[in-house]
Amino acid sequence: MAASKAIYSGLIRLHILHHASKEPIFGLGIIEELGCHGYRLSAGTLYPLLHGLEREGYLRSCEKRNGRHARRLYKATSKGRQALREAKRRVRELFAELFEDE
DSSP, X not given: OGGGHXXXXXXXXXXXXXXXXXXXBOHHHHHHHXXXXXXXXXXXXXXXXXXXXXXXXXXXXXXXXXXXXXXXXXXXXXXXXXXXXXXXXXXXXXXXXXXXTO
């Protein structure tokens, strides 16, 4: 992914929104999920993405404690779910065009 980080960053954000709209996500869990799709992200790359999506109002986070351990969970907001619906529509159009010659 190194050569195309800028291109894939939007896809990664959409993937994050997709999962966060279904259930709360956490950093390590989404790193592993993205890894299943070939994306290799470090915490130093992922957390700024999560914080940016939260700052822009697409995600909301809360801290959940389990004994002495705390985990920050992220969930899509209504703005995030709406943005995901719109992005899906646009991605379908784009992919149809990208693959129409194959």
